[in-house]
Amino acid sequence: MFKRIIEVSSQDTDALGHVNNTTIPLWFESARNPFYKIFNPTMKLDANTWNLIMVHTEYDYLDQIYYADKIEIRTYVEKIGNTSCTVYQEAWQNNQKKATGKAVLVYYDFKKQNKMTIPDKIKEKLEEHKL
Amino acid sequence: MFKRIIEVSSQDTDALGHVNNTTIPLWFESARNPFYKIFNPTMKLDANTWNLIMVHTEYDYLDQIYYADKIEIRTYVEKIGNTSCTVYQEAWQNNQKKATGKAVLVYYDFKKQNKMTIPDKIKEKLEEHKL
Amino acid sequence: MFKRIIEVSSQDTDALGHVNNTTIPLWFESARNPFYKIFNPTMKLDANTWNLIMVHTEYDYLDQIYYADKIEIRTYVEKIGNTSCTVYQEAWQNNQKKATGKAVLVYYDFKKQNKMTIPDKIKEKLEEHKL
Amino acid sequence: MFKRIIEVSSQDTDALGHVNNTTIPLWFESARNPFYKIFNPTMKLDANTWNLIMVHTEYDYLDQIYYADKIEIRTYVEKIGNTSCTVYQEAWQNNQKKATGKAVLVYYDFKKQNKMTIPDKIKEKLEEHKL
Numbered sequence: 001m002f003k004r005i006i007e008v009s010s011q012d013t014d015a016l017g018h019v020n021n022t023t024i025p026l027w028f029e030s031a032r033n034p035f036y037k038i039f040n041p042t043m044k045l046d047a048n049t050w051n052l053i054m055v056h057t058e059y060d061y062l063d064q065i066y067y068a069d070k071i072e073i074r075t076y077v078e079k080i081g082n083t084s085c086t087v088y089q090e091a092w093q094n095n096q097k098k099a100t101g102k103a104v105l106v107y108y109d110f111k112k113q114n115k116m117t118i119p120d121k122i123k124e125k126l127e128e129h130k131l
Numbered sequence: 132m133f134k135r136i137i138e139v140s141s142q143d144t145d146a147l148g149h150v151n152n153t154t155i156p157l158w159f160e161s162a163r164n165p166f167y168k169i170f171n172p173t174m175k176l177d178a179n180t181w182n183l184i185m186v187h188t189e190y191d192y193l194d195q196i197y198y199a200d201k202i203e204i205r206t207y208v209e210k211i212g213n214t215s216c217t218v219y220q221e222a223w224q225n226n227q228k229k230a231t232g233k234a235v236l237v238y239y240d241f242k243k244q245n246k247m248t249i250p251d252k253i254k255e256k257l258e259e260h261k262l
Numbered sequence: 263m264f265k266r267i268i269e270v271s272s273q274d275t276d277a278l279g280h281v282n283n284t285t286i287p288l289w290f291e292s293a294r295n296p297f298y299k300i301f302n303p304t305m306k307l308d309a310n311t312w313n314l315i316m317v318h319t320e321y322d323y324l325d326q327i328y329y330a331d332k333i334e335i336r337t338y339v340e341k342i343g344n345t346s347c348t349v350y351q352e353a354w355q356n357n358q359k360k361a362t363g364k365a366v367l368v369y370y371d372f373k374k375q376n377k378m379t380i381p382d383k384i385k386e387k388l389e390e391h392k393l
Numbered sequence: 394m395f396k397r398i399i400e401v402s403s404q405d406t407d408a409l410g411h412v413n414n415t416t417i418p419l420w421f422e423s424a425r426n427p428f429y430k431i432f433n434p435t436m437k438l439d440a441n442t443w444n445l446i447m448v449h450t451e452y453d454y455l456d457q458i459y460y461a462d463k464i465e466i467r468t469y470v471e472k473i474g475n476t477s478c479t480v481y482q483e484a485w486q487n488n489q490k491k492a493t494g495k496a497v498l499v500y501y502d503f504k505k506q507n508k509m510t511i512p513d514k515i516k517e518k519l520e521e522h523k524l
Contacts, residue, residue: 007423007426009419009422009426010422011282011285011423013277013438014272014275015272015275015276015277015279015329016241016272017277017438017439018277020160020272020273021156022153022272025152025153026153026404029152029402030402030404033400033402044461045146045147045410045460046146046410047148050147054152054192056189056190056191057152058187060187061186061187064184066438067277067436067438068435068437068438110147138292138295140295141291141408141409142288142291142292142413142415144407144408145407146403146406146407146408146410146411146459147403148307149408157271157273160273161271161273164269174329174330175329175330176275176279176329176330177279197307199307277438282422283418283447283450287414287418288415291414307408307409308408308409316414316454318452318454319414319451319454320452323448323450365414372409
């Protein structure tokens with residue numbers, strides 16, 4: 001599991017006084033950085049190097065999130081397939097689980113525009129972060 | 132169905148050369164404005180007036196979206212429940228369906244923090260935009 | 263002058279009930295698309311093709327902007343230099359000027375990481391949009 | 394001076410391979426949280442409590458910022474006026490100053506829509522973070 005602490009910023013909130021639904025995708029994407037590093041140790045984000053493409057995301061909003069208190073994002077590997085991997089994430093504030101989400105990413109060659117088989121060496125590292 | 136044309140902006144893209152996965156939630160939220168207007172004719176976005184809260188969103192990324200060409204967002208009402216409503220949306224670019232998504236919203240009293248029954252008058256208007 | 267109509271989205275607002283200061287840079291960047299097209303007729307946003315780099319932006323927040331009503335962004339060319347160009351922009355809501363801004367962009371070769379002289383043909387087109 | 398470490402996220406970059414100009418305002422706003430706390434110890438971001446409104450921001454983009462390496466934001470108080478305060482900020486990556494910016498905020502009563510005089514007690518705390 002990967003932990004990341006996020007301070008809520010004013011732009012994360014909306015005129016209803018809480019954090020907007022579109023903020024959770026931004027936080028969860030940020031918190032996937034250490035997951036991405038398993039696939040991309042150099043963290044070179046360009047189409048000649050990078051090897052993951054997003055195919056599905058989903059988010060459950062369990063309770064309202066407010067500005068004042070810090071957020072903890074917990075990131076787990078839920079499922080490791082042959083060519084894809086599912087990430088499960090939670091956002092906590094004040095010891096309450098406020099939102100959860102999943103992201104399905106395909107191991108991908110951007111030049112050939114093809115999916116690829118995830119190497120065993122990567123799978124082993126992913127196993128360490130299994131839910 | 133509600134149509135909305137969106138011009139891709141530089142900040143919608145990422146270093147992989149395509150539109151980032153977190154941009155679709157932003158576009159789909161923007162394109163739900165006419166749906167929100169059915170529930171909130173004054174469009175007064177404050178917790179004393181507004182009556183919808185997001186409980187679930189999901190997004191399928193079917194194909195990569197690039198900067199140059201305009202996006203058409205199509206917004207449909209998929210399901211009308213007693214206290215909630217599901218919106219289905221598509222993002223098209225160059226006559227290709229690039230992404231789809233769903234959003235489940237609850238008819239909600241922000242002061243009492245309670246869900247409410249959707250009035251028949253609103254349900255009738257929603258029916259006009261059914262998938 | 264280039265005009266662009268923007269519908270305020272929930273995520274553009276913040277918990278103070280108005281549009282967040284960080285939203286104006288996003289709107290003004292979006293509204294510079296037709297300006298960018300003068301320099302980049304193909305609108306291919308990649309480092310092999312694109313020829314503008316941002317060196318300075320500034321924003322004056324004249325009055326609060328709210329969710330319900332549409333925004334008109336007016337984009338002018340303020341100054342045309344040898345290697346750079348200044349854009350001046352205004353955001354209007356309900357016939358009131360709510361925010362203004364400037365952006366200084368350098369005509370730039372991303373591969374050589376060098377500034378370049380703006381060609382006369384581009385300068386002529388820019389002149390048509392002078393303040 | 395306030396320090397804040399930011400990990401670049403994929404959505405902070407654009408198709409030119411670098412961090413987009415609109416990301417810097419988002420990072421600098423986030424990094425002003427401890428400055429805001431001097432004025433608003435409860436960090437209650439609502440119009441009945443909050444007491445600062447943004448009137449001007451500006452950003453100088455000194456060099457391109459990339460995805461892989463962490464960002465350090467340094468936030469200083471530049472000028473303390475009777476009713477307003479200027480914040481100066483820098484973004485560093487790999488020991489290089491990549492961007493700077495200023496933000497002018499007015500001490501403000503959102504209910505009366507009036508500027509107010511900054512109390513001496515707040516001024517003293519601001520002095521500790523002077524440039």
